Amino acid sequence: MSAGWTHHSGTAVALDLESVDTDQLIPARFMSVPRVQGYGPYLLHDLRYDGAGQKLPDFVLNRHEGASILVARRNFGSGSSREAAVYALVDFGMRVVVAPSFGDIFSANAVNNGLLPLALPEADVDQILAMLVAQPAEARVDLQAGNLRICGRDYAFQLPQVWREKLMNGWDDIDLTTARAPQIAAYKTARRASTPWVWPS
Amino acid sequence: MTQAPAATAPATLFDKLWQAHEITRRADGASLLWVDRHLVHEGSHHAFAKLAARGAPVAEPQLTYAVVDHYAPTRGRDAIPAGDIRRMIETLGQNAHRHGLRLFGLRDPDQGIVHVVGPEQGLTLPGFTVNCGDSHTSTHGAFGALAFGIGATEVAHVLATQTIWQMRPKTMRITVVGQLGPAVGAKDLALHWIARLGADGARGHAIEYAGPAVRALSMEGRMTLCNLSIEGGARLGMVAPDDTTFAYLKGRPFAPAGADWARAVALWARLPSDDGAQFDREVEIDASDIAPTVTWGTSPEEALPITGHVPNPAQLPPARAARASEALDYMGLSAGQALQGVAVDQVFIGSCTNGRIEDLRLAAKVLQGRRAKVPGLVAPGSALVKAQAEAEGLDRIFTQAGLDWVEAGCSMCVGMNGDLVAPGKRCASSTNRNFKGRQGRGARTHLMSPAMVAAAAITGTLCDVRPLLEGRV
Structure with missing residues (x-):
């Protein structure tokens, strides 16, 4: 779990694609790497590098390597449960992804790593992409207020309270759960009595 | 159907499972759920590393099962060269040993893909919660389990606590009326609904599949259908347990036996959604509308009947034209082209979607006495499926057709074990994702049923399997 945050200001860039799936975010061949080595180089690898491993100079993330807010089209992060897709974004430096919709598992993984999956209506995203197409822009995200400010415009966004608090507090769920050990133990006793076949003999 | 007691509102299968596993709920709406089965694989190395960093043990080793599948070589298992593949498999073995977990390792006669092994071992049971660090965990919902x-x-x-925090998804029922046509199966049904609703069409929802066409499916078919729930964006997919479910499970190694069996079946029979239970969303599909279905693009929603033509971007609204052009370009197809007759370079039959015995039987029916025009790989979903297929002589049908018959694992679905499709090559595949680069950088994947893959092998092109199966089913 990363440290919590309430505001983020950074450079927003447009990735004008829909269904940027987990296999594009990080191709499977890189997933055996231990996290400590850093996953940033693998983010969108096959869009960023040619077959010989050379950077493609026109690709948006190669032109703007300091970007921390990514704006894309619908169905971002669909596919696999690989948390490595989020590691690649976070290790590259991303803090926020803006899109009309996200894969459910991707969103949960993102929040668990301090990355905000910021969902906006398609029309808003279209407008933002149009503003960013020529060049990136500075943007500011306020988690508490639920507001994205970019190119002088404000976009309000909704966030489940669970996610907001986790992002702001940098919570580690295991610590929170361990505090509930007596409730878990009581549940387990009842489960053993009602469905003993959960524990195969 | 029995009515719910008067004091209780009619409940869905999902409601019953959620309630039975909810330990507590926070003020912010997150529920802490008990996990009955936790399945881990080589890719779980990040999680074991997190556990090690805390110095924490596995809370319930008896409920945690480790399976080698993603990196499992399908050939040359006795001499795996040093490198990432061997290291990943060894790391899982070490973690399983350290924490006292049952390991389905490479030499285990019960090894296979985690979503094939769980059900065939009877580890997956109705009324259970099943978690695994793999999106196709939705497969296990075929048994009336909450699996995601x-x-x-x-x-x-989950390793540290045997519980998981979740926000409650919305419920959605997909009712499939009518009857699937000959040579049309669960894979076609799944691709059909995903094409209709979109790859994010069921986002945030728990799906229950219902209706006569779903009831008529075997457990293998139900698993294929639930497996692909994630490709339509759903959190999970389920089919309520019935006699088909119980008949499949009876006598499985980890299924309850003796007095527990009768007790379990009595409990499971109460799981189906009550009459009058409310779903947040209802969708109806007519099975008789469904033809053998094939993907043409790079998202599972980009699927069409085999008799169809790929889109012509010039005739699409601008918002959709760019996406379609890009997908057609990647796939090497031209605007408006007919799907039938598209030449394929190779075929693959296998995966957690379609690597079960019934899948292999149907593919073998198509291939029997025929020769494949293109090379291909048949990777059974588990060592038990492999043994069963060999006992039935299916392996000889595949090899006599010219296809390679190999060991069990995820194989060419995701390519982690080195079974890759070369850049620019086109593969007819019984798998679950046609994402760019899924089967290898630049690989072109067409998803379809195993029967349709077999048909593509014989003709060397995308084609309709129905004439090839006439008189054979």
């Missing part, structure tokens, strides 16, 4: 994929942080949490 999770990320590494959540895997570490």
Whole structure:
């Protein structure tokens, strides 16, 4: 779990694609790497590098390597449960992804790593992409207020309270759960009595 | 159907499962759920590393099962060269040994893909919660289980506590009326609904599949259908348990036996959704509308009947034209082209979607006495499926057709074990994702049923399997 945050200001860039799936975010061949080595180089690898491993100079993330807010089209992060897709974004430096919709598992993984999956209506995203197409822009995200400010415009966004608090507090769920050990133990006793076949003999 | 007691509102299968596993609920709406089965694989190395960093043990080793599948070589298992593949498999073995977990390793006669092994071992049971760090965990919902994929942080949490925090998804019922036509199966049904509703069409929802066409499916078919729930964006997919479910499970190694069996069946029979239970969303599909279905693009929603033509971007609204052009370009197809007759370079039959015995039987029916025009790989979903297929002589049908018959694992679905499709090559595949680069950088994947893959092998092109199966089913 990363440290919590309430505001983020950074450079927003447009990735004008829909269904940027987990296999594009990080191709499977890189997933055996231990996290400590850093996953940033693998983010969108096959869009960023040619077959010989050379950077493609026109690709948006190669032109703007300091970007921390990514704006894309619908169905971002669909596919696999690989948390490595989020590691690649976070290790590259991303803090926020803006899109009309996200894969459910991707969103949960993102929040668990301090990355905000910021969902906006398609029309808003279209407008933002149009503003960013020529060049990136500075943007500011306020988690508490639920507001994205970019190119002088404000976009309000909704966030489940669970996610907001986790992002702001940098919570580690295991610590929170361990505090509930007596409730878990009581549940387990009842489960053993009602469905003993959960524990195969 | 029995009515729910008067004091209780009619409940869905999902409502019953959620309630039975909810340990507590926070004020912010997150529920802490008990996990009955936790399945781990080589990719769980991040989670084990998190556990090690805390010095924490596995809370319930008896409920945690480790399976080698993603990196499992399908050939040359006795001499795996040093490198990432061997290291990943060894790391899982070490973690399983350290924590006292049952390991389905490479030499285990019960090894296979985690979503094939769980059900065939009777580890997956109705009324259970099943988690695994793999999105196709939705497969296990075919048994009336609450089964969903999770990320590494959540895997570490389940390892450490045997519980998981979740926000309650919305419910959605997909009712499939009518009857599937000959040679049309669960794969076609799944691709059909995903094409209709979109790859994010069921986002945030728990699906229950219902209706006569679903009831008529075997457990293998139900698993294929539930497996692909994630490709339509659903959190999970389920089919209520019935006699088909119980007949499949009876006598499985980890299924309850003796007095427990009768007790379990009595409990399971109460799981189906009550009459009058409310779903947040209802969708109806007519099975008789469905033809053998094939994907043409790079998202599972980009699927069409085999008799169809790929889109012509010039005739699409601008918002959709760019996406379609890009997908057609990647796939090497031209605007408006007919799907039938598209030449394929190779075929693959296998995966957690379609690597079960019934899948292999149907593919073999198509291939029997015929020769494949293109090379291909048949990777059974488990060592038990492999043994069963060999006992039935299916392996000889595949090899006599010219296809390679190999060991069990995820194989060419995701390519982690080195079974890759070369750049620019076109593969007819019984798998679950046609994402760019899924089967290898630049690989072109067409998803379809195993029967349709077999038909593509024989003709060397995308084609309709129905004439090839006439008189054979």
